[in-house]
Amino acid sequence: MTPSYEEFERVMTERHTRPVYDKLKSARVAIAGLGGLGSNIAVSLTRAGVGELMLVDFDRVDLSNLNRQQYEISDLGRYKTDALSEKLTRINPYITLTRKTVKVTAENAVGIFGGFGIVCEAFDRADMKAMLINTLLCECRDTIIVSGSGMAGYLSSNTIKTKRALDRLYICGDTVTDSADVNGLMAPRVAICANHEANMIIRLILGEKEV
Amino acid sequence: MMIKVNGENREDFDGKTLSELLCGLGYKTSYIAVEMNGDIVKKDSYSTVVLNDGDSLEVVNFVGGG
Numbered sequence: 001m002t003p004s005y006e007e008f009e010r011v012m013t014e015r016h017t018r019p020v021y022d023k024l025k026s027a028r029v030a031i032a033g034l035g036g037l038g039s040n041i042a043v044s045l046t047r048a049g050v051g052e053l054m055l056v057d058f059d060r061v062d063l064s065n066l067n068r069q070q071y072e073i074s075d076l077g078r079y080k081t082d083a084l085s086e087k088l089t090r091i092n093p094y095i096t097l098t099r100k101t102v103k104v105t106a107e108n109a110v111g112i113f114g115g116f117g118i119v120c121e122a123f124d125r126a127d128m129k130a131m132l133i134n135t136l137l138c139e140c141r142d143t144i145i146v147s148g149s150g151m152a153g154y155l156s157s158n159t160i161k162t163k164r165a166l167d168r169l170y171i172c173g174d175t176v177t178d179s180a181d182v183n184g185l186m187a188p189r190v191a192i193c194a195n196h197e198a199n200m201i202i203r204l205i206l207g208e209k210e211v
Numbered sequence: 212m213m214i215k216v217n218g219e220n221r222e223d224f225d226g227k228t229l230s231e232l233l234c235g236l237g238y239k240t241s242y243i244a245v246e247m248n249g250d251i252v253k254k255d256s257y258s259t260v261v262l263n264d265g266d267s268l269e270v271v272n273f274v275g276g277g
Binding site for chain 2: 033035036037038122123124125126127129130133134137147148150151152165166169171173175176177178179180185
C-alpha cells in the first residue's frame, strides 16, 4: 500500500529538519535530457524531496541506455519522459512532475525553460550543451544552470569536480574527457557526475552559492 | 596590452575580434560559452566584439557524454 502524504511528510521532516525540507519541497527544477545524467539526477532530487521537476527529452529508451541510465528492460521503446516519471512516482507519488517530450532547440528553449530559476543541463552532445547554456544565459537573466561535462570512461573518480565556471553556470565533471575519445560511458562515473549536479542543485535551493 | 583568458595573460590579441582570439586558441565555437568582463557574449557577436587592453574572458569548452 502506498504510504500517505502525511507519512511522507513526517519521515522527510525527521530526516531533513522542517526548514530544509520546506525549501526542498517548494523548489522547482527543470532537467534537460534524461539519459545517464538526467535520469540519475531526477532520481536523487526525487529522493531528496524536491517538490517539482520538469522532465525534458525527445528520445525513447534504447538497449544501449541500460548500462548507465535509470531504465529497465520493460521500458525499452518507451519515451524517457514517460518511463522516468513512472519510476519517480513509484519513489515518491507526492511530487509534481511535468513532462516535455520535445527536442530542445535554440528557438524553443526559452519557451520550455523560461521561468525556472534552476535548470539542469544533462544532454549527451557537446554542441547541445553549449546551445542550451548560451541560449539560457543570454535570454533568461535570472536562471542558474548546473551542467555536466566530462564523465566518460573509467578514469579516477576523483577527477570529477564541481566548479562555478561562469557567474550563473556551474559545471560538474572532469571537463576534458570526451565520450568520443574514450571507450564510452559507464554507470559509475556518469552517476558520480550526475550526483555532483544533483548536490549542487540542492545546495542552490538551500541558499549555498559556493561549490 | 593584456587580455586575460581563463586567468592567463595573453599579449597578442589586442585590437583583434573575439572570433580571432577563439580561433587562435583552438576553440570550436559550437562547443563553447564565453563570458567577457562578467557578461555572457551572444554567439552571433563573436565576430564583431573587438578586444581591448584589460578585457577579461572566461571561455568554457564542453565535451560530450551524459
